[in-house]
Amino acid sequence: MNFEFKTLDLVAIAAEKSDALIVLLTDAYKPGKGELAGLIAKALKAGDLETKTGKSLQLYQPSGAASKHVVLVGAGDGSPKQVRKAVMAAVGAIKSAGAKKLSLGFAAPATAGALRAAVLAAADASYVYTTTKSKPQGRALTHVLIGAQGSADLKPAFDLAVGAVKGIELAKEWGNRPPNHATPTLLSHAAKELAKHSKISCEVLGPKQVAKLGMGSFMAVAQGSRQELRFIVLRYDGAAKSQAPTVLVGKGITFDTGGISIKPAAEMDEMKYDMCGAASVLGVFRSLAELKPNINVVGLIPSCENMPDGLAVKPGDVVTSMSGQTIEVLNTDAEGRLILCDALTYAERFKPAAVIDIATLTGACVIALGAVRSGMFTENEELAEQLSKAGESSLDLCWRMPLDEEYAEGLKTHFADVANVAGRAGGAITAAKFLQRFTAKFSWAHLDIAGTAWKSGAAKGATGRPVGLLLDFLLAQTAKAQVSTKHAKQSRAKAA
Ligand code: BES
Ligand code: MN
Ligand code: ZN
Numbered sequence: 001m002n003f004e005f006k007t008l009d010l011v012a013i014a015a016e017k018s019d020a021l022i023v024l025l026t027d028a029y030k031p032g033k034g035e036l037a038g039l040i041a042k043a044l045k046a047g048d049l050e051t052k053t054g055k056s057l058q059l060y061q062p063s064g065a066a067s068k069h070v071v072l073v074g075a076g077d078g079s080p081k082q083v084r085k086a087v088m089a090a091v092g093a094i095k096s097a098g099a100k101k102l103s104l105g106f107a108a109p110a111t112a113g114a115l116r117a118a119v120l121a122a123a124d125a126s127y128v129y130t131t132t133k134s135k136p137q138g139r140a141l142t143h144v145l146i147g148a149q150g151s152a153d154l155k156p157a158f159d160l161a162v163g164a165v166k167g168i169e170l171a172k173e174w175g176n177r178p179p180n181h182a183t184p185t186l187l188s189h190a191a192k193e194l195a196k197h198s199k200i201s202c203e204v205l206g207p208k209q210v211a212k213l214g215m216g217s218f219m220a221v222a223q224g225s226r227q228e229l230r231f232i233v234l235r236y237d238g239a240a241k242s243q244a245p246t247v248l249v250g251k252g253i254t255f256d257t258g259g260i261s262i263k264p265a266a267e268m269d270e271m272k273y274d275m276c277g278a279a280s281v282l283g284v285f286r287s288l289a290e291l292k293p294n295i296n297v298v299g300l301i302p303s304c305e306n307m308p309d310g311l312a313v314k315p316g317d318v319v320t321s322m323s324g325q326t327i328e329v330l331n332t333d334a335e336g337r338l339i340l341c342d343a344l345t346y347a348e349r350f351k352p353a354a355v356i357d358i359a360t361l362t363g364a365c366v367i368a369l370g371a372v373r374s375g376m377f378t379e380n381e382e383l384a385e386q387l388s389k390a391g392e393s394s395l396d397l398c399w400r401m402p403l404d405e406e407y408a409e410g411l412k413t414h415f416a417d418v419a420n421v422a423g424r425a426g427g428a429i430t431a432a433k434f435l436q437r438f439t440a441k442f443s444w445a446h447l448d449i450a451g452t453a454w455k456s457g458a459a460k461g462a463t464g465r466p467v468g469l470l471l472d473f474l475l476a477q478t479a480k481a482q483v484s485t486k487h488a489k490q491s492r493a494k495a496a
Pocket of ligand 3 (some may be wrong): 253256333335336360361445
């Protein structure tokens with residue numbers, strides 16, 4: 001889908017030839033000139049239209065508009081959140097009309113955040129998965145023209161949003177793919193594909209190399225599957241080599257049966273989404289390829305299936321992780337932490353500025369936070385604040401969870417350095433405490449996306465989260481890096 005941006009007022013956007021026109025009306029809207037504005041004023045006055053979010057009025061070929069279908073929709077206070085709601089509803093309304101070209105206009109001045117929300121919502125509301133359909137009926141919408149005016153230049157916000165959409169949609173695509181169409185090997189091919197973009201490189205390790213590295217914990221999870229494991233290393237080099245990279249580690253379990261500690265049959269298909277952490281890393285790299293920021297990023301994806309088998313790891317088995325710590329596998333369904341711990345140890349070699357792991361790690365996190373916010377765990381105050389902020393600005397929210405030492409109590413065992421599960425209580429936190437044991441050498445945060453990476457029920461599908469959050473986090477690092485190089489330049493200039 002193509003997005004285009006033009007600085008246009010209501011009269012001008014309404015004059016653009018499209019199949020459908022959506023007009024966003026915020027509380028700040030004051031009817032101006034033009035036939036459409038007259039119509040809006042009349043409808044508002046009659047109470048047939050309100051600027052309250054989601055209230056809408058559909059018109060057919062109204063005078064003053066060059067589009068057949070017109071939706072006037074309230075966007076409340078014009079905040080990104082309200083704009084997202086309004087656009088989701090309005091795009092839903094024009095979907096049945098099969099519009100190919102859509103114009104989307106802000107009737108009142110818009111902010112950068114509101115513009116971004118509009119682009120993301122238009123993409124989200126029109127997204128259709130087609131890869132494994134024999135007669136794909138893809139998204140009808142091929143072109144979206146956004147018309148807005150603001151006090152600041154809105155083009156950078158527009159470009160950022162379009163770049164984010166690319167990554168979010170790649171994450172959705174891989175999340176949604178059935179598990180036989182998204183094996184570890186196929187994921188590694190997707191990563192290799194990304195390396196065709198400039199500044200991105202990719203290395204893929206197989207079973208032999210992973211064994212050589214001593215990733216005994218990761219290998220233990222993979223040993224019950226006929227699909228070979230893959231360890232994917234992606235690099236985005238957008239800054240000087242001297243700049244420490246941020247490392248993203250994505251859980252890439254392409255199917256989680258639970259292993260010998262097998263899961264119940266109901267909804268087990270949803271465990272194809274257990275690679276959504278990995279998909280979010282691929283998505284971020286897709287967006288980096290588009291936006292080319294001035295930073296260094298490493299993406300690490302340990303990927304395998306978790307299957308029951310004659311050779312599968314058993315409850316009670318003790319394995320040795322790459323860090324040297326031994327782990328008693330009390331529950332083979334707590335496999336995410338077993339593959340992540342070795343990837344975290346591998347991350348040490350990059351001397352990272354920070355390491356963030358992203359994982360559909362625990363059902364307990366879904367119970368704690370539902371589908372609204374991802375769980376965020378870190379002992380680093382600065383990281384916590386940056387991640388929270390990135391969540392707010394991208395409308396891809398997270399919530400900080402505790403990491404008190406007492407939560408690690410249940411991981412103690414007589415038979416290894418640590419057990420892979422504690423009791424049921426505080427399950428999302430005990431999982432984070434397990435991971436924390438492997439992060440002594442760098443600043444670390446963990447995002448549990450079990451509740452936010454996909455939707456269940458009738459609207460079943462991957463959400464592309466938390467690509468938006470991660471991108472905003474990384475781009476904020478760019479801003480900081482630029483400020484510090486600017487300072488360096490200034491002080492060099494002063495010295496000279
Ligand atoms: N992939 C699951 C977590 C999950 C469960 C995500 C449900 C989304 C929905 C993970 O591997 C898992 O099975 N975790 C167990 C841990 C338990 C055995 C300590 C869980 O949450 O039940
Ligand atoms: Mn599991
Ligand atoms: Zn899992």
